Amino acid sequence: GENVEQHPSTLSVQEGDSAVIKCTYSDSASNYFPWYKQELGKRPQLIIDIRSNVGEKKDQRIAVTLNKTAKHFSLHITETQPEDSAVYFCAARVTGGGNKLTFGTGTQLKVEL
Amino acid sequence: DGGITQSPKYLFRKEGQNVTLSCEQNLNHDAMYWYRQDPGQGLRLIYYSQIVNDFQKGDIAEGYSVSREKKESFPLTVTSAQKNPTAFYLCASSQGAYSNQPQHFGDGTRLSIL
Numbered sequence: 001g002e003n004v005e006q007h008p009s010t011l012s013v014q015e016g017d018s019a020v021i022k023c024t025y026s027d028s029a030s031n032y033f034p035w036y037k038q039e040l041g042k043r044p045q046l047i048i049d050i051r052s053n054v055g056e057k058k059d060q061r062i063a064v065t066l067n068k069t070a071k072h073f074s075l076h077i078t079e080t081q082p083e084d085s086a087v088y089f090c091a092a093r094v095t096g097g098g099n100k101l102t103f104g105t106g107t108q109l110k111v112e113l
Numbered sequence: 114d115g116g117i118t119q120s121p122k123y124l125f126r127k128e129g130q131n132v133t134l135s136c137e138q139n140l141n142h143d144a145m146y147w148y149r150q151d152p153g154q155g156l157r158l159i160y161y162s163q164i165v166n167d168f169q170k171g172d173i174a175e176g177y178s179v180s181r182e183k184k185e186s187f188p189l190t191v192t193s194a195q196k197n198p199t200a201f202y203l204c205a206s207s208q209g210a211y212s213n214q215p216q217h218f219g220d221g222t223r224l225s226i227l
Contacts, residue, residue, distance in 0.1 A: 001172070009153075032213040043203065043218040044156070051213060089155055098163050099144055099207055100171070101216060103155040 002027040004092050006104025013080050014112055021107045023090035024072040032093040033073045034101070035064060039086045047088075048075070080111045116140040119204050119219035125227045126191065126198060134189045134222045136204030143209055145187035146216060149173060150201040159202075162187055191224065199225050 003026040031052040036044035066073040091101040148156040158171030162181040176195025205216040
């Protein structure tokens with residue numbers, strides 16, 4: 001089955017700096033890659049997603065890039081703010097997998113003032 | 114994501130007891146999912162259902178059971194066979210079971226052992 005690895009497990013940045021979280025996946029048939037943000041004790045919320053026919057997608061301060069050849073995708077947050085502090089999860093869906101997602105283990109992002 | 118309701122928010126289980134976690138959605142979504150979240154391990158899929166009266170095991174189905182008698186409801190039972198049930202349980206749903214539609218989550222149920 002699909003395996004998703006996520007790095008780093010913790011990331012601390014200064015307010016205004018950029019943050020990058022990287023994920024790799026194992027199944028070349030994966031075709032959909034969402035990113036979720038989860039604040040402490042709350043539900044994961046979808047912040048951006050990308051499909052395999054696109055190499056990059058941007059939404060204001062958030063962008064995701066996908067390299068299908070290398071089987072990795074990354075989340076980029078620019079001009080970080082304290083409210084960006086949360087746990088971020090990447091996930092991958094395999095074609096024909098019934099929309100099942102395999103999640104990474106999460107990155108705890110802390111934006112310091 | 115106000116359309117997915119999980120209850121209760123907190124639940125306590127005694128030894129040898131089965132407990133049922135509720136998940137209801139009013140989004141008219143076809144597919145529903147149950148995940149377990151443990152610290153440092155991300156979300157792991159327990160069961161999922163793509164259509165009413167049908168469901169499949171996920172990666173960690175042992176000790177759990179589900180039913181899907183109605184489109185809007187997907188309850189999860191944690192049986193006494195699940196020896197380490199303490200976790201945060203998340204229900205999700207998506208429109209169109211076979212397409213790349215985003216999954217949206219409920220607020221979760223935190224289950225603990227008494």
